[in-house]
Amino acid sequence: MLLLLAGELAFASLELAVPAVREDGVVSGRLTALTAVAAGGAVAAAATAFVAGRHLDASLALEALGLAAAIALIAIVARLARGLGRRGSAA
Numbered sequence: 001m002l003l004l005l006a007g008e009l010a011f012a013s014l015e016l017a018v019p020a021v022r023e024d025g026v027v028s029g030r031l032t033a034l035t036a037v038a039a040g041g042a043v044a045a046a047a048t049a050f051v052a053g054r055h056l057d058a059s060l061a062l063e064a065l066g067l068a069a070a071i072a073l074i075a076i077v078a079r080l081a082r083g084l085g086r087r088g089s090a091a
Contacts, residue, residue: 005038 012030051065 004041005034008034008037 012034
């Protein structure tokens with residue numbers, strides 16, 4: 001999670017160093033997104049540590065957890081793709 005947060009902060013600092021016209025709300029939006037990434041990473045790390053520490057013999061529970069993770073991943077990728085599509089069409 002810390003590596004992801006460091007990467008996001010590094011990208012934000014490089015992007016802010018480039019001279020450009022700043023729109024209202026961009027910095028607060030970035031901060032909100034960065035906070036969400038950090039919180040999501042913390043939740044994912046905690047869930048992984050919790051599941052790794054338990055001895056689950058029920059394969060159905062593990063299947064459900066894997067299915068939920070796959071659905072969440074697809075939802076995140078779809079949302080990111082929509083956001084990139086909007087940004088690319090405006091340029």
